[in-house]
Amino acid sequence: MATRVTPVLNTNQNYVDGNDALPPAAAMDMPRQVLENTRRLTIATLMGRLFLRNA
Amino acid sequence: MPDTQRHLRSSATQACRIGAISFAAFCAVGAAGTLAQAGLNTGFTLWDGLRVALIALTTVWLAWGAAQAFLGLRPLGPLPDVTIPFGEFPATVILVPICNENPTEVCARVSAMRQSLRMAGVPVDMAILSDTSHPDALRMERAALAPLFDGATGMGRVFYRNRTDQYGRKAGNIEDFIRKSGGAYTYAVILDADSLMEGETIRHLVARMEADPGLGLLQTLPKIVGATTLFGRAMQFSASYHSAVFARGLARIQGKSGPFWGHNAIARVHALAQCCGLPELSGPAPFGGTILSHDYVEAALLVRGGWRVEMDPRIEGSFEEGPENLLAFARRDRRWCQGNLQHIRLLTTPGLTAWSRFVFVQGIMSYLVSVAWGGFLIVSLLATAMAPSPDYFPNAYQLFPVFPDDRTHQIVALAVGIVGLLLLPKLAIFAESVATGRAQSFGGSARAFASVLIETLLTALIAPVMLMYQTRAVTEVLSGKDGGWPATARGEGALTMSEGWRSGRWITLYGVAITAIVQWAAPDLILWLLPVTIPMMLAPFLITATSWSSARGIFTVPQDRQQAPVVAAYHGQLQHLSTAERTPDAQITQSA
Numbered sequence A: 001m002a003t004r005v006t007p008v009l010n011t012n013q014n015y016v017d018g019n020d021a022l023p024p025a026a027a028m029d030m031p032r033q034v035l036e037n038t039r040r041l042t043i044a045t046l047m048g049r050l051f052l053r054n055a
Numbered sequence B: 001m002p003d004t005q006r007h008l009r010s011s012a013t014q015a016c017r018i019g020a021i022s023f024a025a026f027c028a029v030g031a032a033g034t035l036a037q038a039g040l041n042t043g044f045t046l047w048d049g050l051r052v053a054l055i056a057l058t059t060v061w062l063a064w065g066a067a068q069a070f071l072g073l074r075p076l077g078p079l080p081d082v083t084i085p086f087g088e089f090p091a092t093v094i095l096v097p098i099c100n101e102n103p104t105e106v107c108a109r110v111s112a113m114r115q116s117l118r119m120a121g122v123p124v125d126m127a128i129l130s131d132t133s134h135p136d137a138l139r140m141e142r143a144a145l146a147p148l149f150d151g152a153t154g155m156g157r158v159f160y161r162n163r164t165d166q167y168g169r170k171a172g173n174i175e176d177f178i179r180k181s182g183g184a185y186t187y188a189v190i191l192d193a194d195s196l197m198e199g200e201t202i203r204h205l206v207a208r209m210e211a212d213p214g215l216g217l218l219q220t221l222p223k224i225v226g227a228t229t230l231f232g233r234a235m236q237f238s239a240s241y242h243s244a245v246f247a248r249g250l251a252r253i254q255g256k257s258g259p260f261w262g263h264n265a266i267a268r269v270h271a272l273a274q275c276c277g278l279p280e281l282s283g284p285a286p287f288g289g290t291i292l293s294h295d296y297v298e299a300a301l302l303v304r305g306g307w308r309v310e311m312d313p314r315i316e317g318s319f320e321e322g323p324e325n326l327l328a329f330a331r332r333d334r335r336w337c338q339g340n341l342q343h344i345r346l347l348t349t350p351g352l353t354a355w356s357r358f359v360f361v362q363g364i365m366s367y368l369v370s371v372a373w374g375g376f377l378i379v380s381l382l383a384t385a386m387a388p389s390p391d392y393f394p395n396a397y398q399l400f401p402v403f404p405d406d407r408t409h410q411i412v413a414l415a416v417g418i419v420g421l422l423l424l425p426k427l428a429i430f431a432e433s434v435a436t437g438r439a440q441s442f443g444g445s446a447r448a449f450a451s452v453l454i455e456t457l458l459t460a461l462i463a464p465v466m467l468m469y470q471t472r473a474v475t476e477v478l479s480g481k482d483g484g485w486p487a488t489a490r491g492e493g494a495l496t497m498s499e500g501w502r503s504g505r506w507i508t509l510y511g512v513a514i515t516a517i518v519q520w521a522a523p524d525l526i527l528w529l530l531p532v533t534i535p536m537m538l539a540p541f542l543i544t545a546t547s548w549s550s551a552r553g554i555f556t557v558p559q560d561r562q563q564a565p566v567v568a569a570y571h572g573q574l575q576h577l578s579t580a581e582r583t584p585d586a587q588i589t590q591s592a
Helices: A043-054 B003-008 B010-041 B046-071 B103-120 B135-148 B169-184 B199-211 B230-241 B243-254 B269-275 B294-304 B326-346 B354-386 B408-436 B438-442 B445-478 B497-521 B523-537 B539-545 B565-582 B584-591
Strands: B092-098 B125-130 B158-162 B187-190 B215-220 B265-268 B308-312 B318-320
Touching (some): B010 B243, B010 B408, B046 B354, B046 B408, B092 B103, B125 B135, B169 B269, B187 B199, B187 B269, B199 B215, B199 B265, B215 B294, B230 B445, B243 B308, B265 B269, B294 B308, B294 B326, B326 B354, B326 B445, B326 B539, B354 B445, B408 B445, B438 B445, B445 B497, B445 B539, B523 B539
């Protein structure tokens, strides 16, 4: 099961409580996810792997 | 697992997936084999090879759709009976992201839902998250929404804020809320600007999440409401009549790695915060930048994070509006096309389950298959045009002619198979609706059958037009053209002939050109191609005529007879607000 994210009270005063603004500020951490696979399988890496495996 | 959720057992999901994939593969091999046999009869050429590959690809897609319909024929168990103890309702917010929408309609929808929530005794907040950028639109939006901020305290308040940067578009809009205020809530019901949901439905969604701590997101199947045009009502009928069955099949196949369609769903806020902070992809649009089809990605990321994502088509009281004409549909489709093709970049995202990657492939295929159909037609034409004339006397001293083997049997068998894959699911759904009594709410068996028949004919007529739009969209995206995120044209109904002509004349030109080329190069094929070329030549008329108002007799849906309370409340509020806007006092206030 995933770990729980703990809510953090927001000290940002740009958003105030009230019916015309956002709800009572309670900031949450929302990490940017890693989506792109930066590993490139090239002939060089393939040869390298083969070499390491056989070495 | 409770009996009501039997269809979500891993063994059941695996069996459905294996069954559907096997069925699709069997149909593809059958179609490819039949066409290959036809080619072998007269000498297998490179063109035959191409055609076999293309027919295999397109048949896999058709059969996959048919398999979902067949899997959905059997009803799911009853809806889980879940409740929330009095006084223990968890902090929940309804998020309504808007961007340059009609503010009066937004106000009417929020008012209607608020009324429904109060009647159901469901204490949730609502937050209108505006990305509206135009100063005049923003001023009108603030004025129109003002009646909502009536000083209510405690839960049940309505909040509004406007972003100035629009980073990440809709996904970024929701993300901004979670980053700044998400900690105040346990659950977020995510809606679209045109969504409506009953208070009791929201209570059920929250209770389902409370009862199942591993559930990260629960998606409902929204019913389309408010359609008035022929195109809109056909879609509305199809979404109520056919999609109900397709969605059951989808629920069975997807299991605990279900879809997220971006709205009309409830999510656990800390699961979203933990898993769904979307980055911008490297490089320029259309393949880089903001992720357009963010919902599929968010569902995959939730599953990657260990959460379950479920879709439950049994949940009632969830509504949305649909495009009212073919142009609005094609515009939305262009955005979806770019978003789905962008997922090519995400097929190798680390840590995704194999099924999530397969879902991306399905989304990509749903657009590439149009190009494959177009390619199949072109290759078939070229093969016929370039085929050598038959040699009836291959030997010098031959008394009787040798007739080449006839391909007709195989081609007819193939055509019957393809049409069968298109029609059988619809006929099976009709039989299911009669057997279960569901057809009664669609005007009775005879009227439901007439609606199915007309919807099938209409789909066949507009299919070549959509094929052209989708092929153009795919070509544009693959050649690097960014379509952006045009504002959704809600309420855009009837088109004039000149609008239809301006939008569809390029398809007419293609239709005329193809007919002329076929007449010159392979006149024998001209009749075979008429079902494609005639709708293409008539594209401006089809675009226009399907945008006209439709008689209520056809495409009857249950919503016609008995409007859902929240939908009726929305129409009442809209009428009230529109009348108030027309009064002299309101006009003075607005102009000030």
